[in-house]
Amino acid sequence: MAQSDPNKTSIAYRMTWRMPIIVWQFLFFIGPLALMVAMSFFLVKNYRMVEAFEMKNWAKMFGRDYFWDSYLYTFGLATAATLICTLIAFPASFALAFKVSANVRRWAIFLLIIPFFTSYLVRTFSWYVILAESGVVNAMLGYVGLGPYTMLNTMFGTLVGYLTLTLPLVIILQTISLAQVDRSLIEAAHNLGCGRMRTVLTVIVPLAKVGLIIGAVFCFILSFGDFVAPYYLGGSKPPTLPILIIDQTKSGQQWPRAAVVAITMMVTLFTIAFAAIYAAYAKRGRT
């Protein structure tokens, strides 16, 4: 490979490109997160934060039943959303990866990128109106003599919101990874007499494992951290962890306690993400 040595560029030149992100992230990313960790040990006196190193906030939050109720509820909902989203997305991604032309696939992916850039708030508000007791869905069901069903302020409502947020992204990630599966391996499986379903489960899914798991991880992260769906569509009973953060910050001035909730969330997410990535790249054993 004829490649001249990039290290002969001057230090000034190199650092011009290397430093901006380092400086910016330390000032406005690492700094804030580090302060948040420190803040979880601060105290609040007379509505003012006082620097300290006390375990009070941690003890208070971890000692409350409502915190653990909220934690389990949020975790359960995000897990459910991840499973449902992965299962709903898979047939669609499968169709996009194997049953349509490359051109249709490109268009489908472009269409699925669109929701990512439309206001999630407005879409949630839309669902609120559509799913209401006297909304569009119940009106349509009424024509065929069903309902009305209560869909708002239920887990169903929250899950609809989560899926609105995550489904397009998960389909995109799954489609990309499925489309990269080597077709000759699938043909080989067919030629060797492997049935349709078995080919999907024992050949295609393992080969696309990384993309499927990454999709699921993103679904979990987004659902776990979303406050809009559980608040507006789920009625926030019980409140999820993000709603607890908002309550503690906005109404109570209890920033340190909000920090405790936020750190607990981050530790949970990192644990899940690392476990999932480990599983994704674990060596592919024989089945």
Added chain:
Amino acid sequence: MRDSGLRWILWSYLALVFIFVFSPILASVIFSFNSQRFPTIPLGEFSLEWYEAIFSDPEVWEAAGRSLLVSCCTALLATFIGFCTAYTDFRYNFRFKGAYLALALLPPTIPLIIMALAMLAWLSRIGASGQVWSIILAHTVLTAPFAMAIIRLRLSQMDESLEAAAWNLGADEWAAMRHVIVPFAKPAIISALCLTAAVSFDEFAVAWFVSGLNKTIPVVILEIVQGNIDPRVNAIGSFVFLTSMTLVVAAQLFYMSKQNKDAS
């Protein structure tokens, strides 16, 4: 026979999924022209009252101006930082490069509500919260990784020896950057500008926490939604949708047109 049946099922399934994804967007646009305060079937009459309501509201205009300012500044900053990082990753190997890239790409994996809390605490500590530029600072952190990814993708299509060739022909490193790298990356740079602007234009969690009284459009929407059923949201939403879509389509066109030209 069996195959066409399966194909039919998959197509209908795809259609259902796309209906689920797009029905809230379409519904919002339709409801914005609907006279009923609480839209249901059958729809009410065609009406522009919600648009009139928002266009005559000075708060909405102020917020729109602020949103534009924030997304333009964010786009410029984030794209500049993203370009620097993408070029560094493309050109250099150095110790701790893994950590460097992790630092650059980590922000999107942190839930926005956590970033919002951390930013609020940090900015109010350094006396920078509640300002328009507090939102810009925060949004730049959130969007720079996207800019970096887009530009990096483009650079990876470039022959690495092009830059070295420019050096050998006597260009100094800055000239090579200006005449070789930047022109090559230009479509991606423009895409990155559009996409980071679009993301910033829609972001509400961090903006809500750090903006104080300087509300952007999504924060105004959030506050209206908190109050009551108010179809003005659909009217503002459709306007925001139009803005973001214009940016996204522009980004896509810039990126694709250049690639087609390269390919031919």
